[in-house]
Amino acid sequence: MKKIVFLPALIGLGIMYVYPAHAKDLLINTPRTTLLLQAHEGHDLRVAYYGSRIEASDVAAVYAAGALNRSAYPAFGAGCQDETALSVRHADGNMTLDMAVQGSTVAEEANATLTTVTLKDRLYPFTVDVCYRAYKNSDVIETWTVISHNEKKNVRLQQYASGFLPVRIGDVWISHLHGNWGAEAELTAEPLQPGLKVIKNTDGARNTQTDHPEIMISLDGRPEENRGRVIGAALCWSGNYKLRVDTRGKHLHYFFAGINEEHSEYELKPGQRFTTPELALTYSEEGLGGASRAFHRWARNGKVHNGTALRDILLNSWEGVYLNVNQENMEEMMRDFSALGGELFVMDDGWFGEKYRRVKDNSSLGDWMTDTVKLPQGVPALVKAAEKHGVKFGIWIEPEMTNSKSELYEKHPDWIVCPPQRNPIHGRGGSQLVLDVSNPKVQDFIFGVVDHLMQENPSLYYIKWDCNMSIMNYGSHYLTADRQSHLYVDFHLGLRKVLERIRNKYPKLVMQACASGGGRATYGLMPYFEEFWVSDNTDALQRLFIQWGTSYFYPSCAMAQHVSASPNHQTGRRIPLKFRFDVAMTGRLGMEMQPKTMNDQEKEFTRQAIATYKEIRPVIQQGDQYRILSPYGNSGFCSELYSAPDKSEAVFFAYKMENFVNQFTPRFRMDGLDPARNYRITELNRTGNPAGFEGKTFSGKFLMENGLELYMGGEFASKVLRLQAE
Numbered sequence: 001m002k003k004i005v006f007l008p009a010l011i012g013l014g015i016m017y018v019y020p021a022h023a024k025d026l027l028i029n030t031p032r033t034t035l036l037l038q039a040h041e042g043h044d045l046r047v048a049y050y051g052s053r054i055e056a057s058d059v060a061a062v063y064a065a066g067a068l069n070r071s072a073y074p075a076f077g078a079g080c081q082d083e084t085a086l087s088v089r090h091a092d093g094n095m096t097l098d099m100a101v102q103g104s105t106v107a108e109e110a111n112a113t114l115t116t117v118t119l120k121d122r123l124y125p126f127t128v129d130v131c132y133r134a135y136k137n138s139d140v141i142e143t144w145t146v147i148s149h150n151e152k153k154n155v156r157l158q159q160y161a162s163g164f165l166p167v168r169i170g171d172v173w174i175s176h177l178h179g180n181w182g183a184e185a186e187l188t189a190e191p192l193q194p195g196l197k198v199i200k201n202t203d204g205a206r207n208t209q210t211d212h213p214e215i216m217i218s219l220d221g222r223p224e225e226n227r228g229r230v231i232g233a234a235l236c237w238s239g240n241y242k243l244r245v246d247t248r249g250k251h252l253h254y255f256f257a258g259i260n261e262e263h264s265e266y267e268l269k270p271g272q273r274f275t276t277p278e279l280a281l282t283y284s285e286e287g288l289g290g291a292s293r294a295f296h297r298w299a300r301n302g303k304v305h306n307g308t309a310l311r312d313i314l315l316n317s318w319e320g321v322y323l324n325v326n327q328e329n330m331e332e333m334m335r336d337f338s339a340l341g342g343e344l345f346v347m348d349d350g351w352f353g354e355k356y357r358r359v360k361d362n363s364s365l366g367d368w369m370t371d372t373v374k375l376p377q378g379v380p381a382l383v384k385a386a387e388k389h390g391v392k393f394g395i396w397i398e399p400e401m402t403n404s405k406s407e408l409y410e411k412h413p414d415w416i417v418c419p420p421q422r423n424p425i426h427g428r429g430g431s432q433l434v435l436d437v438s439n440p441k442v443q444d445f446i447f448g449v450v451d452h453l454m455q456e457n458p459s460l461y462y463i464k465w466d467c468n469m470s471i472m473n474y475g476s477h478y479l480t481a482d483r484q485s486h487l488y489v490d491f492h493l494g495l496r497k498v499l500e501r502i503r504n505k506y507p508k509l510v511m512q513a514c515a516s517g518g519g520r521a522t523y524g525l526m527p528y529f530e531e532f533w534v535s536d537n538t539d540a541l542q543r544l545f546i547q548w549g550t551s552y553f554y555p556s557c558a559m560a561q562h563v564s565a566s567p568n569h570q571t572g573r574r575i576p577l578k579f580r581f582d583v584a585m586t587g588r589l590g591m592e593m594q595p596k597t598m599n600d601q602e603k604e605f606t607r608q609a610i611a612t613y614k615e616i617r618p619v620i621q622q623g624d625q626y627r628i629l630s631p632y633g634n635s636g637f638c639s640e641l642y643s644a645p646d647k648s649e650a651v652f653f654a655y656k657m658e659n660f661v662n663q664f665t666p667r668f669r670m671d672g673l674d675p676a677r678n679y680r681i682t683e684l685n686r687t688g689n690p691a692g693f694e695g696k697t698f699s700g701k702f703l704m705e706n707g708l709e710l711y712m713g714g715e716f717a718s719k720v721l722r723l724q725a726e
């Protein structure tokens with residue numbers, strides 16, 4: 001019998017009780033999945049099974065049928081012929097580990113069960129806690145490790161992945177995201193072939209502009225949206241990462257994920273603990289879509305800050321006026337947006353700098369005092385104006401950065417990331433520099449930027465937190481010579497500390513993570529941010545691809561999607577306002593343009609679309625997403641549906657991406673409805689005559705099996721249908 005030990009001190013942390021786990025088979029269960037570990041004391045910790053949920057009574061069958069039976073956290077040394085998760089140099093120079101299970105505990109938390117297995121080296125006082133947090137309200141298991149030792153001198157961590165998972169060989173495919181500025185989150189799918197597949201990042205500051213630290217592993221051949229077994233994995237880290245899939249031999253693919261250890265050896269003092277970032281795993285039998293919905297649910301339930309709060313509709317000033325902000329045009333935009341039904345106005349870049357004014361993008365970052373030429377009465381006057389016009393107010397900052405032309409840099413030249421011995425290479429504007437966030441003084445400074453804005457403007461509602469430069473100069477004035485290799489890691493641990501301080505003091509402040517567009521769509525930061533800017537590319541056609549890819553891992557409530565001007569500023573494409581709205585409405589809707597340039601008809605459409613979005617906002621932002629027709633499918637069409645968790649309501653979107661004579665138009669089937677219920681259909685954002693199905697009722701079964709014929713007209717036609725169960 002398990003002895004339950006009550007630890008009242010932990011109750012305040014949300015932990016209810018902790019008890020030692022005696023069984024050698026540890027079932028790590030979510031509602032519909034199980035990870036089975038074998039934890040014999042004195043032996044290697046092994047993974048036996050990961051898949052659909054099993055119970056204790058099934059364990060014997062798992063072993064009888066043939067278990068995965070691989071080390072759960074492979075370490076270099078004993079068994080050094082394979083890829084490993086952990087590799088160290090001990091204080092005496094020995095480079096091997098030989099880890100054995102010492103014991104394990106299980107702790108019940110409010111929404112999860114935390115299982116910790118302690119491994120100890122057979123020779124050295126070196127310990128690893130392998131942790132598994134299994135959620136009760138989503139099918140996600142987070143795994144990470146806590147590494148520590150009591151050797152006489154420092155131990156050097158050379159590789160320190162968060163987790164490992166063996167995957168049985170078969171027709172296994174991986175899907176992952178890559179891209180670049182303005183084309184983030186492009187989807188790629190490929191079968192796993194023999195050899196090592198590596199997805200990694202070396203940017204230093206942002207980590208999702210090119211590849212993403214997430215992956216879907218489809219076990220039953222070519223990935224499908226709603227069919228087949230899929231393992232999803234997301235590394236929750238904002239710095240350099242490395243995902244590896246090693247395919248060798250005939251039995252297994254070996255999947256590793258963690259901080260990218262390149263140029264990042266970490267000195268661990270005796271008694272110091274190093275915690276690796278969480279690797280979130282999910283398993284679904286409902287294809288990619290099932291894995292995505294599990295991630296979305298997990299995100300809304302805690303991995304995204306305030307994940308269950310409904311997001312406001314905002315207007316951001318960037319594409320409307322760029323750096324030319326002033327009191328008059330800001331007020332004008334607030335007034336015009338408010339008249340359209342908007343809720344929040346955000347002043348972007350260009351509002352700051354005293355000695356060096358931010359007139360171009362080559363100066364002033366770090367000097368977060370108002371440019372009184374542009375804004376004579378400062379930010380408080382804008383907050384007041386927003387109140388007058390009935391909108392909330394938000395502001396842009398880029399607090400981890402400076403310019404060589406700034407008072408901050410003049411005062412603190414040693415605060416930048418750069419080897420003390422060299423001249424820095426500059427980024428944007430030929431003068432941008434990254435601040436050394438590993439330095440506690442810089443951390444205090446960044447906290448102070450937000451704190452000062454909040455003290456001065458207690459009703460400031462929203463901050464857009466940007467980050468527009470990679471670490472282009474490796475080196476720290478702050479870190480000692482023997483710790484220079486900590487920079488990539490300590491930068492992000494420092495950033496986390498700052499964000500924790502901000503969140504402790506300002507839990508209600510809404511924050512957006514931005515990094516030259518979608519460079520910070522990462523679960524490493526989402527616990528501190530409500531949302532991220534999906535891309536600087538606001539072209540509605542390309543956004544279909546970018547948003548589709550991003551939605552593999554991120555929920556709609558976190559995806560900032562803005563309607564911008566036509567022709568589009570990034571691609572020059574002309575797209576009707578309706579299509580632009582219909583594309584932006586699948587996430588957190590916003591606008592990124594000058595409202596006064598719209599004609600009366602456009603204003604009227606916008607007013608109605610905003611009112612409509614307010615009605616469907618709960619389903620879009622908190623519902624389950626079903627991707628149906630992929631924009632990557634070359635059909636020229638794209639469709640998806642958002643369904644309320646109880647399936648009482650849904651919103652369906654269909655887009656026509658190209659136009660040819662005699663083009664085949666599919667019949668649009670739906671997904672994610674209750675087959676047994678009847679749904680009444682209303683077309684939203686309608687510009688033409690009502691279709692035959694308008695106001696009519698269809699069963700969920702019919703809509704999922706047969707779907708509807710939609711007359712889609714020419715290029716960039718779109719339809720939005722609201723389905724309400726009767």
Ligand code: GLA
Nearest residue numbers: 318348349514515516517536
């Ligand atoms: C980055 C962001 C943009 C905008 C500009 C301002 O590029 O992605 O949205 O805020 O900076 O300089």
